[in-house]
Amino acid sequence: MSERDRALDLLRRIEREQxxxxxxxxxxxxxxRTIVLGVLRWRSLLDFAIESLAERRLAKLDAVVVDILRIGxxxxxxxxxxxYAAVSETVELAGRHASRxxxxxxxxxxxxxxxxxxxxxxxxxxxxxxxxxxxxxxxxGEQRARAIAEANQQLSYPDALVMGGPAPAGSSPSMLxxxxxxxxxxxxxxxxxxxxxxxxxxxxxxxxxxxxxxxxLDLAAAPGGKTLYMTSRGTRVTSNDxxxxxxxxxxxxxxxxxxxxxxxxxxxxxxETVLLDAPCSATGTIRKNPELKWRLREQDLxxxxxxxxxxxxxxxxxxxxxxxxxxxxxxxxxxxxVVEEALRGSGEFTVEDIxxxxxxxxxxxxxxxxxxxxxxxxxxxxxxxxxxxSK
Numbered sequence: 001m002s003e004r005d006r007a008l009d010l011l012r013r014i015e016r017e018q019x020x021x022x023x024x025x026x027x028x029x030x031x032x033r034t035i036v037l038g039v040l041r042w043r044s045l046l047d048f049a050i051e052s053l054a055e056r057r058l059a060k061l062d063a064v065v066v067d068i069l070r071i072g073x074x075x076x077x078x079x080x081x082x083x084y085a086a087v088s089e090t091v092e093l094a095g096r097h098a099s100r101x102x103x104x105x106x107x108x109x110x111x112x113x114x115x116x117x118x119x120x121x122x123x124x125x126x127x128x129x130x131x132x133x134x135x136x137x138x139x140x141g142e143q144r145a146r147a148i149a150e151a152n153q154q155l156s157y158p159d160a161l162v163m164g165g166p167a168p169a170g171s172s173p174s175m176l177x178x179x180x181x182x183x184x185x186x187x188x189x190x191x192x193x194x195x196x197x198x199x200x201x202x203x204x205x206x207x208x209x210x211x212x213x214x215x216x217l218d219l220a221a222a223p224g225g226k227t228l229y230m231t232s233r234g235t236r237v238t239s240n241d242x243x244x245x246x247x248x249x250x251x252x253x254x255x256x257x258x259x260x261x262x263x264x265x266x267x268x269x270x271x272e273t274v275l276l277d278a279p280c281s282a283t284g285t286i287r288k289n290p291e292l293k294w295r296l297r298e299q300d301l302x303x304x305x306x307x308x309x310x311x312x313x314x315x316x317x318x319x320x321x322x323x324x325x326x327x328x329x330x331x332x333x334x335x336x337x338v339v340e341e342a343l344r345g346s347g348e349f350t351v352e353d354i355x356x357x358x359x360x361x362x363x364x365x366x367x368x369x370x371x372x373x374x375x376x377x378x379x380x381x382x383x384x385x386x387x388x389x390s391k
Contacts, residue, residue: 223247263307
C-alpha cells in the first residue's frame with residue numbers, strides 16, 4: 001500500500017469509525033501523517049476549493065471522491081510537491097479507489113493547479129466552523145480569535161514530561177512550565193521509562209495543583225500525566241478515575257490508584273487539595289486533534305456541562321482547602337457557568353487568584369484570577385479556577 005493509499009484509508013476510517021487521528025496515526029509518520037493531519041486541519045477550506053472548481057455541492061459527490069480530491073488539493077496548496085506529481089499521483093489514487101471518477105478528479109486538480117479559489121469568509125480561510133470561530137470572537141475579541149485559529153492550524157508535535165535521564169534528542173525546554181520538553185517528532189521511539197507524553201498546558205494544570213497542596217486527590221486522573229507530573233514534584237497524589245484501562249499507565253508509578261465514578265467517589269475523608277480536570281468538549285486541543293472541530297456541535301456543550309456540574313459538586317465536598325477546576329475547553333458554558341452554579345450551591349467556596357499557584361511564565365495567561373491559556377500560547381488551551389474553602 002502506497003503512502004497516499006494509506007492516508008486515504010486512514011481518513012476514511014477516522015470519519016467512518018469516529019477515531020481520534022492521534023491514535024489512528026500512532027504507527028505512521030512522514031507523508032502519511034502530513035496528509036492526514038493536513039486534510040483534517042484544512043478540511044473546510046479544501047471543500048470550498050472543491051465546490052468552487054467543480055461547480056457543485058459536496059453532497060453530490062461520492063465520499064471517497066471527496067477525500068481523494070481533498071488529498072490532491074492539500075498537496076497542491078500546502079505541500080512542497082511538484083504540481084504535476086501532486087496531480088498525477090492523486091489521479092492514480094482515484095484509479096485504484098474510484099476508477100469511474102478518474103477523469104473528473106484529473107479535471108478538478110488541473111484546474112486547481114492553475115487557479116486556487118480564495119474564500120472571503122474568515123472562518124473558511126482559517127478552516128474552522130463558523131459557529132466556533134464566532135464564539136471565540138465574542139469571548140476573546142476578533143484579533144485573539146484569529147490568533148487561536150491560526151495556532152490551531154500549525155504543525156504540532158507532542159510535548160513530554162521528563163521523568164529521569166536526559167531529555168530526548170532535538171527537544172527543547174518548555175517556556176511555560178518546568179520539567180516538560182517540546183518534541184520535534186512523534187512519540188513511538190520514546191523511552192517511556194524516562195519520558196511521558198503530555199502537553200505543556202496539561203503540565204501547567206498539574207504544576208498549579210502541586211503548588212496548591214502537598215496532598216492532592218486527582219479526581220479524574222486518566223490517562224495519568226498530571227498525576228505523574230505532581231508525583232515527580234514530590235506531591236502525595238491519590239489518583240481516581242472511572243476507567244481502569246485508562247489508569248493502567250499509573251500502575252506501579254502512582255502512590256495510590258482508585259477506580260470509581262468521580263460523581264460518587266468512595267472516599268470517607270477530605271483531601272487538602274482536589275484537582276478536577278473534567279471531561280469536556282476539548283476545544284482547546286484542536287491543534288493536536290483537528291478532527292474534533294468537525295464533529296463537535298454547539299448544542300453538545302450543554303451535555304458536557306451537565307456532567308461537569310455533577311463532578312465539581314463531588315470535588316468540592318472532598319476538598320479540605322482548595323479545589324482546582326479545569327477543562328481543556330475554551331467555552332464559557334463548561335467553565336465559568338459551571339463554577340458559578342457550583343458556588344451558588346455550596347456557599348463554602350470563593351474564587352481565589354490562580355496566579356498564586358501558577359508557574360511564573362504561565363501567569364501571563366491569568367485574567368481576573370482565572371487561567372485562560374489559549375492555543376496561541378503554543379500549548380493546548382486550558383481554563384482553570386482555584387476555589388478556596390472559606391468556611
